[in-house]
Amino acid sequence: MDRLLPPSNQEEYPNPLDTERDQYAELSSSNGHPTRRRNLYLAAFGANLASVASGCAMAWSSPSIPKLKDQGLIDDNQGSWLTSLLAVGASIGPFLAYRLVDRIGRRTTIILNMLVIIISWALLDIAPVLAPHIPSEFKLDTLNIMYIARFLSGIGVGCSFMVTPLYIAEISDTLVRSALCSSMQLFLIVGFLVEYTVGPYYSSTVLNGVSLVPPILCVLVFACVLPDSPLFLLQQGNGEGAFRALQWLRQQHDVYGEIGSSQKSLEESRSLEVVSWVGLLTTPFHIKCLSYGLILIFFQQFSGVPSWLLLFGLR
Missing domain, CATH: 1.10.286 (GTP Cyclohydrolase I; Chain A, domain 1)
Incomplete structure (x- = not known):
C-alpha cells in the first residue's frame, strides 16, 4: 500500500521528463555512437514471420473453399467447418502457449508453434494421397484429414497471437517497443495478402507450398540466428x-x-505477493478492467470483420 501513497518528499521522485531524457540518452548512444538496432529489427522480423504464417492460415479458406466446392469435394456445410475449425483451434492455442513460454522459453515455443503450422500445411497438401493408405477403422478420409489440419492451424494461430508480441516486447528497448509490437498486425495482413493474390490464380498445391515458406523461414531463423x-x-x-x-x-x-x-x-516482481486467479477475478478493480477488455474484444469479433477476412473470396 505504501507504493500507492503520494510522495512525502518530492526529491525521491525525479521529474518524469528528466527521466525520459536520461533514458533516451542512455539508449541512443553507446560510447558516443548512435545505438544500432539492426539485430533487434532482424529479431522482430523473424518473430513476425510467425504473424505472416498466421495470416496465411487464417485467409486460406477465402480462395480455397470455392475451388473445393467447384471440384465437388465439399459442400457448404463442410466448407463452414473447414473455416470455423481454425477458430476452435485458435481458442485453445493461447492457453497452450501460456503453459509453455515460461517452461521452455519464448524461442522454443515459437519454433514448436511453427512446426505445428508446417504439419497442418503438409496435411492439407497430402490429404488426398494420404487418406487411401490409412486403415478404414480410423475413419480418416480426405475431408477429416483436412479438418485436423485446419484445427492444428488454429492452434498455431492462437499460440502466435500470444507468444510473438511477448517475445518482441521483451527484446525491444523502450524507444521502439511500441512500434515493433504493433508491427504484428502489419505482418498479419501480409499473410492475408499472400493468400488473396496467390490463391485465386494458382492450384491448391502451389498455394499450400507458398504458405509453407513463412513458417519454415521462421523456424530456420530462430534455430540458427535469433536468441x-x-x-x-x-x-x-x-x-x-x-x-x-x-x-x-x-x-x-x-x-x-x-x-x-x-x-x-x-527480483521486485518475485517479492510481490502472489495473487490467485480467483483473487484477481473477485477484486472490483480487476473485474472492471477485465470487463472493459472483454467488451472491446466482443465488439471487435462480432463486428463481422473476422468473418469477412476469412470468407472474402467465397461466392
Whole structure:
C-alpha cells in the first residue's frame, strides 16, 4: 500500500521528463555512437514471420473453399467447418502457449508453434494421397484429414497471437517497443495478402507450398540466428546467456546497466505477493478492467470483420 501513497518528499521522485531524457540518452548512444538496432529489427522480423504464417492460415479458406466446392469435394456445410475449425483451434492455442513460454522459453515455443503450422500445411497438401493408405477403422478420409489440419492451424494461430508480441516486447528497448509490437498486425495482413493474390490464380498445391515458406523461414531463423528473450534467460538463472543475448540484440558489449535493471525488476516482481486467479477475478478493480477488455474484444469479433477476412473470396 505504501507504493500507492503520494510522495512525502518530492526529491525521491525525479521529474518524469528528466527521466525520459536520461533514458533516451542512455539508449541512443553507446560510447558516443548512435545505438544500432539492426539485430533487434532482424529479431522482430523473424518473430513476425510467425504473424505472416498466421495470416496465411487464417485467409486460406477465402480462395480455397470455392475451388473445393467447384471440384465437388465439399459442400457448404463442410466448407463452414473447414473455416470455423481454425477458430476452435485458435481458442485453445493461447492457453497452450501460456503453459509453455515460461517452461521452455519464448524461442522454443515459437519454433514448436511453427512446426505445428508446417504439419497442418503438409496435411492439407497430402490429404488426398494420404487418406487411401490409412486403415478404414480410423475413419480418416480426405475431408477429416483436412479438418485436423485446419484445427492444428488454429492452434498455431492462437499460440502466435500470444507468444510473438511477448517475445518482441521483451527484446525491444523502450524507444521502439511500441512500434515493433504493433508491427504484428502489419505482418498479419501480409499473410492475408499472400493468400488473396496467390490463391485465386494458382492450384491448391502451389498455394499450400507458398504458405509453407513463412513458417519454415521462421523456424530456420530462430534455430540458427535469433536468441531467446534475455528476460526469460534471467528468469531461468542463466545470467551469462541473457548477457550474450542482450549483447547481440543491442550490438554493444556494455549492457551491464540494462541487465542490472532487468534483474532488479525481476527480483521486485518475485517479492510481490502472489495473487490467485480467483483473487484477481473477485477484486472490483480487476473485474472492471477485465470487463472493459472483454467488451472491446466482443465488439471487435462480432463486428463481422473476422468473418469477412476469412470468407472474402467465397461466392
